[in-house]
Each structure stands twice: as C-alpha cells, then as structure tokens.
Amino acid sequence: MNFNEKVYNLCKKIPKGNLSTYKLIAKKLNTKAYRAVGQALNKNPYKTVPCHRIIASNGHLHGFASGLKNKARLLKKEGIKIKDNRVLNFKEVLYKF
DNA sequence: GCTTTGACTCTCG
DNA sequence: TCGAGAGCCAAAG
Numbered sequence: 001m002n003f004n005e006k007v008y009n010l011c012k013k014i015p016k017g018n019l020s021t022y023k024l025i026a027k028k029l030n031t032k033a034y035r036a037v038g039q040a041l042n043k044n045p046y047k048t049v050p051c052h053r054i055i056a057s058n059g060h061l062h063g064f065a066s067g068l069k070n071k072a073r074l075l076k077k078e079g080i081k082i083k084d085n086r087v088l089n090f091k092e093v094l095y096k097f
Numbered sequence: 098g099c100t101t102t103g104a105c106t107c108t109c110g
Numbered sequence: 111t112c113g114a115g116a117g118c119c120a121a122a123g
Contacts (some may be wrong), residue, residue: 003120022105026118033119034105040120042104056105063104101123108116 003033004040008049010097011041017079018095019087020042023057067083 001009010025022034029037041051042065052071056062061082064071072082081088 021102032106035103035117036105036119036121038104038117040104043121051104054104058106060105061104065104074121099123101115102121103119106116109114110112 003029003031003036004044007037007040007046008046011049011051011054013097014050014053014095016089017092018093019053019055019075019080020095020097021055021057024096025054053095055087059087061087 006029007025010028011020014020022037025037026032037054037075041049041054044051050072050073052064061068061072072085075087076082080093087093
C-alpha cells in the first residue's frame with residue numbers, strides 16, 4: 001500500500017459528524033508529511049473519501065479545492081458548526097483515530 | 098533526474 | 111497576535 005492509499009484509508013475511517021486534521025493523519029502514518037497528505041487529498045481519485053472532513057490542525061479550514069462555502073455547508077449538515085471558515089466545536093468533533 | 102509547488106505545521110522575533 | 115523561515119513528503123514539470 002502506498003502513501004496515498006494509506007491516507008485515503010484513514011479518511012474513510014472518520015465517522016459521520018466527525019473530522020480530523022492533516023497532522024493527525026500524518027502522525028498516524030508515522031510521518032511528518034503534512035503537505036503530502038494535503039496533496040493526496042486534494043486530487044484524490046476516490047469518491048468515497050470524505051476529504052472535506054480533513055482540516056488544518058488549529059480547526060481552521062485552510063482552503064479547499066471545491067470552495068470553502070460548499071464544504072462548510074456540507075460539514076454543517078453533519079453536525080459540525082462552521083463560522084468564518086473555522087470549526088467552532090472543533091474539539092468536540094475531532095476524531096483522534 | 099533535478100527543481101518547483103502545495104488542502105501543512107512548528108518555531109522564532 | 112502575525113508574518114517569515116524552515117522542515118517535511120509526494121507529484122508534476
């Protein structure tokens with residue numbers, strides 16, 4: 001299994017209503033390639049990967065490809081509060097694997 | 098095969 | 111609190 005697939009695999013494990021960060025994923029993979037994780041998710045070929053559930057480590061939405069508004073609304077539907085591109089209840093919905 | 102770039106994060110001033 | 115620099119890894123040019 002290559003690096004990207006590991007990333008996708010972990011993302012799919014995030015339950016609905018939760019989210020995670022690049023940092024945690026990289027940590028779980030025993031690497032510090034935070035940026036590589038972002039790259040992999042940016043152009044992930046798998047529709048099954050909920051890439052919108054992955055955000056920056058400080059709970060800030062750091063710029064998604066398909067528009068922050070869209071992703072923010074999507075997350076809201078799952079019970080995550082978004083305001084000004086930031087996750088309000090970040091600590092509560094953070095999934096730590 | 099080397100260089101650049103990017104949905105990142107940490108540290109320092 | 112905020113910006114700049116460094117470190118990290120993979121993919122594209």
